[in-house]
Amino acid sequence: MDIGFTLPEVGLIREKTVLQYIAPVSRSTLWNWRKQGKFPAPCKMGDNTNGYRAKDLREWLAGLEVSGA
Template sequence: MRLSQILKLIPVSKATWWNGCKTGQFPKPYKLGPRITAWKTSDIYQCLQQFQLSRENKSG
């Protein structure tokens, strides 16, 4: 899954996403080529579930 697809699902900025990848908050990326970075779809959906749970806990 590419970054543009991820940011449609998880409402954060590019900078926030990359910082989260560096700190371990978000899944690690995989380099597919010199200018191509992607993430495993399963990792992103797991991250999305955690993101939704944390939002529910904050609001409820």
């Protein structure tokens, strides 16, 4: 299934994109996961924009595949 998004090898992914394609949950769920250490911490991309390192997201996704979650 093609979802129209490919996670780049490097770079920052905006929070909006993460919520839409990688972790399709609410912002509050993502915030709770970060607080509990279940999701990578964001980086500031600007005054009102958070982003996530592609490397961190790849590691998180790989952990899900290993754990079967």
